Amino acid sequence: MSTTDRQLRVGMVGYAFMGAAHSQAWRTVNRVYDLPARARMALICGRDAGKVADAADRLGWEAYTTDWRDLIASDGIDVVDICTPGDSHAEIAIAALAAGKHVLCEKPLANTVAEARSMAAAAATAQAAGVRSMCGFNYRRVPAVAMMRQLVADGRLGVIRHVRATYLQDWIVDPQFPLVWRLQRDRAGSGALGDIGAHIIDLTQYVTGRRITGVSAVTETFVRERPLPAGSSGLAATVDGGAANGSAVDGGGADGHHPATGAVTVDDAAVFVARLDGGVLATYEASRFATGRKNALRVEINGSLGTVAFDLERLNELEFYDASRPAAEQGFSRILVTEGEHPYMSAWWPPGHLIGYEHSFTHQMRDFVEAVATGVDPAPSFADGLQVQLVLDAVTRSAELGSSWTEVEPALA
Numbered sequence: 001m002s003t004t005d006r007q008l009r010v011g012m013v014g015y016a017f018m019g020a021a022h023s024q025a026w027r028t029v030n031r032v033y034d035l036p037a038r039a040r041m042a043l044i045c046g047r048d049a050g051k052v053a054d055a056a057d058r059l060g061w062e063a064y065t066t067d068w069r070d071l072i073a074s075d076g077i078d079v080v081d082i083c084t085p086g087d088s089h090a091e092i093a094i095a096a097l098a099a100g101k102h103v104l105c106e107k108p109l110a111n112t113v114a115e116a117r118s119m120a121a122a123a124a125t126a127q128a129a130g131v132r133s134m135c136g137f138n139y140r141r142v143p144a145v146a147m148m149r150q151l152v153a154d155g156r157l158g159v160i161r162h163v164r165a166t167y168l169q170d171w172i173v174d175p176q177f178p179l180v181w182r183l184q185r186d187r188a189g190s191g192a193l194g195d196i197g198a199h200i201i202d203l204t205q206y207v208t209g210r211r212i213t214g215v216s217a218v219t220e221t222f223v224r225e226r227p228l229p230a231g232s233s234g235l236a237a238t239v240d241g242g243a244a245n246g247s248a249v250d251g252g253g254a255d256g257h258h259p260a261t262g263a264v265t266v267d268d269a270a271v272f273v274a275r276l277d278g279g280v281l282a283t284y285e286a287s288r289f290a291t292g293r294k295n296a297l298r299v300e301i302n303g304s305l306g307t308v309a310f311d312l313e314r315l316n317e318l319e320f321y322d323a324s325r326p327a328a329e330q331g332f333s334r335i336l337v338t339e340g341e342h343p344y345m346s347a348w349w350p351p352g353h354l355i356g357y358e359h360s361f362t363h364q365m366r367d368f369v370e371a372v373a374t375g376v377d378p379a380p381s382f383a384d385g386l387q388v389q390l391v392l393d394a395v396t397r398s399a400e401l402g403s404s405w406t407e408v409e410p411a412l413a
């Protein structure tokens with residue numbers, strides 16, 4: 001329970017999957033952590049009045065609006081939380097920063113490097129006026145991931161040699177799964193690469209404290225044509241049996257016999273090798289076609305003195321191989337990251353009691369509220385988001401040029 005009267009009045013744009021995850025975190029954060037300000041769920045925004053009214057009621061927001069410009073113009077809002085598809089991030093974030101609102105923006109920061117650059121520039125200008133911004137790479141806030149970073153920073157792994165990272169899902173294996181917004185380049189920027197590859201790019205740069213300096217990549221779109229969705233266009237979308245209504249439509253539907261279809265304009269999978277500064281060799285794989293793998297983010301880091309490995313599907317655990325132990329006692333140990341000594345954990349349950357996916361968002365809001373209320377810049381910054389965007393862009397260009405080696409420039413050069 002917060003012991004402060006200071007409020008941060010939050011306005012959130014979007015109310016689908018990420019909007020629900022963020023709402024859960026805003027509802028919870030001051031009940032768990034004692035913070036210098038109390039987040040108030042003041043206003044939620046969505047284009048459909050009926051649906052956003054329902055979302056406000058269901059998710060616990062005080063009021064709703066159908067125009068994000070009203071939300072940004074409101075004197076009753078201090079923080080703008082952007083949970084929309086990537087095609088609107090830049091416009092909303094830049095307008096919010098110009099209006100003096102602190103901004104939390106979902107990952108990936110933008111759909112293009114140009115947009116991400118404008119956002120990072122707007123954030124730098126706003127920062128001078130004390131306005132804060134953050135990109136929502138929530139997995140940084142899984143306690144086991146934070147501990148992984150601490151082990152690397154403390155030198156427990158010695159010289160880092162390898163990073164091995166995969167993020168695998170299977171929700172579009174069925175060719176009849178509809179053409180949701182995440183499969184359209186103009187809405188999402190890229191496919192598996194930007195949606196889930198962005199997470200492992202950020203996570204590995206964060207944990208190692210090193211930057212990806214070059215990549216060689218292949219990408220693939222296994223299913224190039226899909227039926228148009230009916231109604232919902234989220235991860236649980238269904239197929240439209242009716243008339244064609246999309247811009248990328250290729251016949252069908254109108255005769256009522258088969259659904260209208262449209263072109264998939266993003267990658268289904270992306271695989272790349274990379275170099276990180278400091279001589280680290282790395283491999284990355286992001287796929288939505290890994291049958292049986294639902295949300296399998298795995299990262300392993302090998303150093304001269306040890307190895308750490310994290311698996312999101314067992315997020316309360318960290319594997320650690322400590323090569324400095326006596327030879328006879330060496331082997332991987334499984335650390336249960338649930339104790340008061342571990343990052344973020346002391347505010348939760350008694351020792352050994354597990355946490356889940358949603359806690360990473362609560363921890364994200366905890367760090368954001370604390371930073372804003374104490375006048376500190378939260379991380380990851382928009383510049384960090386731009387750095388990830390530069391890697392995504394290099395991967396795409398490398399794949400287009402037949403896997404040619406492609407350098408990644410530093411965001412702050």
Ligand code: SOE
Nearest residue numbers: 017107169195196199235295
């Ligand atoms: C869908 O692939 C998704 O929800 C991503 O958009 C999230 O960022 C990731 O956390 C889980 O999968």
